[in-house]
Amino acid sequence: MNTYFGVLKDGIYFNKIKKNLTDTGVKILNYYPKFRIVKFQSEKELTVADFDVFLSLEQEKEDFFAEM
Amino acid sequence: MAGNRYIVLLKDQHKSSIKNVEKEFSVSVTSSEMLSRDKKSFNIIDAQNAVLYKNLGIVVADDMDEEQLTISVADTASPVIYFEKERDFFPADENLLIQELKTGIDQLKSKVLELETFIQNKPIPQHPVVEMAWGLKAIGMDATRYTGKGVDICILDTGLDTTHPDYSGKTIEGKSFIQGEDWDKDQNGHGTHCAGVACGNVRNDTGNRYGIAAESNLKIGKVLSDSGKGTTSSIIDAIDWAITKKFRIISMSLASPVGINEPPSLLFETVGKKALENNVLIIAAAGNDSNRPSLPRPVSAPANSVSIMAVAAIDSQMHIARFSNAGINAATGGNINVCAPGVDIVSTYPRKNGISNDYKVLSGTSMATPHVAGLAALYMEQFPGLNAAEIWTLLENHAKPIENLKYRDIGKGLIQTIH
Numbered sequence: 001m002n003t004y005f006g007v008l009k010d011g012i013y014f015n016k017i018k019k020n021l022t023d024t025g026v027k028i029l030n031y032y033p034k035f036r037i038v039k040f041q042s043e044k045e046l047t048v049a050d051f052d053v054f055l056s057l058e059q060e061k062e063d064f065f066a067e068m
Numbered sequence: 069m070a071g072n073r074y075i076v077l078l079k080d081q082h083k084s085s086i087k088n089v090e091k092e093f094s095v096s097v098t099s100s101e102m103l104s105r106d107k108k109s110f111n112i113i114d115a116q117n118a119v120l121y122k123n124l125g126i127v128v129a130d131d132m133d134e135e136q137l138t139i140s141v142a143d144t145a146s147p148v149i150y151f152e153k154e155r156d157f158f159p160a161d162e163n164l165l166i167q168e169l170k171t172g173i174d175q176l177k178s179k180v181l182e183l184e185t186f187i188q189n190k191p192i193p194q195h196p197v198v199e200m201a202w203g204l205k206a207i208g209m210d211a212t213r214y215t216g217k218g219v220d221i222c223i224l225d226t227g228l229d230t231t232h233p234d235y236s237g238k239t240i241e242g243k244s245f246i247q248g249e250d251w252d253k254d255q256n257g258h259g260t261h262c263a264g265v266a267c268g269n270v271r272n273d274t275g276n277r278y279g280i281a282a283e284s285n286l287k288i289g290k291v292l293s294d295s296g297k298g299t300t301s302s303i304i305d306a307i308d309w310a311i312t313k314k315f316r317i318i319s320m321s322l323a324s325p326v327g328i329n330e331p332p333s334l335l336f337e338t339v340g341k342k343a344l345e346n347n348v349l350i351i352a353a354a355g356n357d358s359n360r361p362s363l364p365r366p367v368s369a370p371a372n373s374v375s376i377m378a379v380a381a382i383d384s385q386m387h388i389a390r391f392s393n394a395g396i397n398a399a400t401g402g403n404i405n406v407c408a409p410g411v412d413i414v415s416t417y418p419r420k421n422g423i424s425n426d427y428k429v430l431s432g433t434s435m436a437t438p439h440v441a442g443l444a445a446l447y448m449e450q451f452p453g454l455n456a457a458e459i460w461t462l463l464e465n466h467a468k469p470i471e472n473l474k475y476r477d478i479g480k481g482l483i484q485t486i487h
Binding site: 035039056058062063065 | 225226256258261292296297298299300301303304305311312321322323324334339342346353355356368369430431434435437
């Protein structure tokens, strides 16, 4: 499973697209209202072009390190 | 000649002005144009007769009413703008000079004695009574009285060893975003070190000062595992938590390397922007991927986002640290904002194998970042009316450029206290 973070476009509201997103087969993990960011999982390799509601789509990174 | 002769400077030489003088001081004024070999000024000047020196714009008369002169000078309607008594000039006399010198020396002696008494009795100067780590001196900590009192600083890192003597008895709030690992333990040590630089005070063994915002409120978010590794999720969750809690400063001594010309993450750009809108300043390490001088690497994520302050590291010789990343992706964002001490930095550390005391010296842009976080807290105490974005601007505007170091490497320069 891949974890993604999508930044919603202006004028797109999470409550209105939540069902559509789920229908595409993704599993919504969290929504951050302050940031208007949706965190979800999918088995597919996805890009921002696969959605028309996101300004950007980034896959979870696991390479943040303490810098010393 | 009468007792006192006066030199009176006039604003102008209009007829009305001369008449005013004549009226105010009951004198008759003769113009210097009327003087001749047979009619010399000293034959004219007395208490009732004055001479106007046309070229100089001054009137000379004897025994003038000094009180009236003072009133006239103060009165803007009067033509008189200045006056003084005529002075006596004498030829230089060696004995007289020596006598005057002796008098002068006596007066000087009494002044020296007065100064000596003042110095001996003056209050203790406000010099720091403790030694400071080099990094603290470099940012001007010896010249500030601010301690970050009441400002919440949130350290997102490997946690905190709350059993460390420097933190015992302190009320510290925290939360772990790493499954199965507690925020109040720090098996790694990195988080405890960073927390000490930003919020610590003095060593419990030597008394030397190592921390900046000693009276700030320390908040801990554990976003890096005990092995020092973290994910986007842990960091985003922790920032969301910190903003909800209204912590004013988030310090992140963590980084993910990026490639040349790789654009910044829009995700972190959005988060940093929203943090600023919520009055929260996020400060992050520029990263340690460089191997200078030959191979500087670009500023890492998330510091490469323009809404997150990127911090480079310098050493005590004011050289850029060998490992410190640079703003070489500046065209797409990702420049350095400021630099701070990041080489041979002493701070708190958990007692572990091989560590014989509670402190350790570490190097990294990780160590530079909490210097900026701590100083931001001092600024917030000093300027309580400023918001996070304004504090950012203040940090940059008061940073000092370092000779021979480039903007690409240190941004606006070495952060400084304001006093």
